[in-house]
Amino acid sequence: MCTSLYMHRSMAHQGVKFNPVISWAMRFWLWFFTGMSTREWVAVHRKHHAHCETEEDPHSPVIHGWAQILFFGVNYYRKAYRDPATMERFTKGCPNDVIERKLFMPHKVWGILILLAVDIALFGFITGPLVWGGQVLWVPFWAAGVVNGLGHTIGYRNYKVRDASRNLIPLGLLLSGEELHNNHHKFPSSARFSMRWFEFDMGWWYIQALRLIGLAKVKVVQSGAADFKERARLAKEAAIDRVIHAAVAPKIASAAVDA
Ligand SMILES: [Zn+2]
Ligand SMILES: [Zn+2]
Numbered sequence: 001m002c003t004s005l006y007m008h009r010s011m012a013h014q015g016v017k018f019n020p021v022i023s024w025a026m027r028f029w030l031w032f033f034t035g036m037s038t039r040e041w042v043a044v045h046r047k048h049h050a051h052c053e054t055e056e057d058p059h060s061p062v063i064h065g066w067a068q069i070l071f072f073g074v075n076y077y078r079k080a081y082r083d084p085a086t087m088e089r090f091t092k093g094c095p096n097d098v099i100e101r102k103l104f105m106p107h108k109v110w111g112i113l114i115l116l117a118v119d120i121a122l123f124g125f126i127t128g129p130l131v132w133g134g135q136v137l138w139v140p141f142w143a144a145g146v147v148n149g150l151g152h153t154i155g156y157r158n159y160k161v162r163d164a165s166r167n168l169i170p171l172g173l174l175l176s177g178e179e180l181h182n183n184h185h186k187f188p189s190s191a192r193f194s195m196r197w198f199e200f201d202m203g204w205w206y207i208q209a210l211r212l213i214g215l216a217k218v219k220v221v222q223s224g225a226a227d228f229k230e231r232a233r234l235a236k237e238a239a240i241d242r243v244i245h246a247a248v249a250p251k252i253a254s255a256a257v258d259a
Contacts, residue, residue: 002026003034003041003139004176004203011094012042015191016207019215027095031104031111034139039105040081043090047080048148049188050090052163058086059148062164066153073144112136142175151181158195158224159186170199177201187222195224 006026009015018026030036044058053062058080061069069076080086103110115135120128146168155166165185172179172193180193180201187195194201210216 001176001203001206002029003036003143004178005206006030007036007038007041008045008178009191009203009207011038012045013189013220014093015189015218015220017217017219018210022210022215027104031108032115033112033135035108035112035136036139037081037105037108038100039087039091039094042094043086044077044080046090047086049185052165052185053152059144061149061152066149069149069152070145073148074140076148077140077144143178147175147178147181151178155179155182157182159183161185167199170196172199172201172203176206177203183224187224189220190222191218192221192223195222 005016006018006023007030010018010023027038030038047056047058048060051057053060055063057063059069059073059076064076112132116129116132119132119135122128123131151166151168152164153166155168157166159182161182163185165182167182168175168179170180177193177200178184180195180199183193183195183199184190191207192201192204193199194204207216207218211218
């Protein structure tokens with residue numbers, strides 16, 4: 001949820017702004033549980049949108065194959081953020097305060113090492129590291145692997161965008177709504193990813209709850225409902241036209257013959 005809300009929707013695409021209490025909590029949580037740097041994540045992700053499904057795309061399954069991205073997505077991610085040109089070009093607006101510069105950036109692994117110590121203290125020397133492994137592998141596998149690999153390979157498409165993005169499933173429960181990847185590529189800045197009545201974006205509901213108590217401000221939101229309603233209305237009109245045409249055309253033709 002922190003990756004989706006803070007890194008992705010807020011920092012990379014600026015679709016929502018959080019109260020500092022929330023953004024600091026999420027920054028700390030991400031450092032503690034993932035060791036990911038905001039600047040690196042944002043740079044790689046913006047580059048993905050800018051050069052989708054080309055050689056320049058840091059993790060395109062169309063170029064490298066879905067299995068490569070699903071299982072080795074983290075390697076592609078690392079390679080991308082180690083490129084200084086990428087970091088220079090795609091990091092505008094990222095946090096650059098003293099804690100970012102002195103702690104989160106230079107000591108990315110401290111958080112997850114402290115977490116390992118906490119897990120060992122809580123669960124012992126055997127279970128502790130296993131719990132830790134699950135915690136630190138969660139985001140790399142699901143985000144760098146499943147969303148980036150399968151989100152451009154399998155699933156359904158609401159929009160014919162130029163890239164191969166797909167909605168994995170309509171229920172965004174497990175990946176905080178990131179499952180709706182085709183919707184996201186169509187409207188990248190929208191803080192909301194669900195576009196049709198049967199789609200559910202868990203992240204959007206977190207944003208709604210935070211907005212309700214004044215801790216989030218939505219900057220950009222796209223609702224697909226109106227768009228799909230309009231499409232359904234036009235399709236219905238076209239169908240009625242076809243029926244009328246089919247019923248009336250033969251009568252006109254036979255009247256013409258009689259005349
Ligand atoms: Zn994508
Ligand atoms: Zn994005």
